[in-house]
Amino acid sequence: MSEDYRLYADLAAWWPLLSPPEEYADEAAVATSALDSADVDVREVLELGSGGGHNAVHLKRRFELTLVDLSPRMLEVSRRLNPECEHVEGDMRDLRLGRDFDAVFIHDALDYLLTEEDLAATVATAFAHCRPGGAAVFVPDHTTETFAESTEHGGSDDGDGRGARFLGWTWDPDPDDTWVRTDYVLLLREKDGNTEVVHETHTTGLFSRDVWHRLLTAAGFEPLVLTRRDGPDDAPRDLFIGHRPA
Template sequence: MTTEYSLYGDLARWWPLISPPDEYAEEAAFAATLLGSASIPVHEVLELGSGGGHNAVHLSSRFALTLVDLSPEMLAVSRRLNPGCEHHVGDMRDLRLGRSFDAVFVHDAVDYMVDEADLRKAVETAFVHCRPGGVAVFVPDFTVETFAPASEHGGSDDDASGRGARYLAWTWDPDPDDSWVCTEYAFLLREADATVRVVHETHRTCLFSRDRWLGILTGAGFEAEAIAEVTTDDRMPRDVFLAHRPG
């Protein structure tokens, strides 16, 4: 099973330069606070859509993490960064590990659930793997209430190898009546021999209202609330969904 996007497949080895792990420290700390809010002690955490493990590298000092992602290439990146974590290839829509966890964390990989049916499946997966008294935390990039068209850029260099990456991301909504938005990515990728190539890729990601999110979470059996993200970044704080599984 593979992902449809090159960013998480052929280009996965560039991920630590495109989105460096140290940029995740603040949001991982905020997520850790929410994960620790369960009514039971939280030790074992399942992360669905863990990608290159850039949240995990900050969370692993506090929790025992099991990391699941659709992309084997991204998991290979994560294994190098998080050798002490358990890794599995899997789809958050149908994953069944046959065990439960004190908490479940779903970062922005949930954005790729672009229709309600897929989002319901992902939420059900989180519920099935969450122990009674545990908690699930979902961090979509946008809800209807927080979305605005925007662009961003970033990237970094690896001084040791001479490799470097830069990106431009432009997010907009082609059709306000559907449940997804579009992000156009342009990547400039410099190899160690100083050759540079350009890659363009279009991603579709979900856009649901807070009420729709809360309805899907409560429909799965969670007691859910929307919380405004605490961030020092110069952007609209995200809606984070905190979902407790009744004990």
């Protein structure tokens, strides 16, 4: 799971520079529209795998958020950005808070689920916390049908000498299994000008639309898949909505 990676552990403090919160505005807008598709008035939202809280920066303007992540270091980052939100350390595969919400949201933390069993457990967690008439929104980076080898880069400076840049290369070593590989190279510059180069390999899950549909249905949701393309040069991306019957 994601807690095994330095990016979410001792390097977590670099997250706001590597992936700035303002870059999440469009994604959060799509998530808001999907969350609002519930059959209840959505006010209370549980975000599982909330990471550094960069989606929450935008979603909290519309919803009352409870943020859950497995990494205590990432929760520290999120608490600084979102002090008004409740934060909980927990594993989305087996979390049980004993209360329900109008909607549940899981962004790309889903990618670190490598088996159908882990994905099914997470879908069950979402169902257990979604009140009747509510909805759960799942946004994996890829499905089997949309995956294509890709590269990405980014990063920013803090205006006080610190800066971070990254290059990511995602590829599939074996198309017959349920995971893909992303190699990240991070270049981190401290305020005093010293730099560190970090290479880290992340293994992430890849499942078909049929698997998603089957697991959502098995958990009790009425599933819906939306395929969208953010821009003319962007790859298609699947978003799954599970409606819990009233």
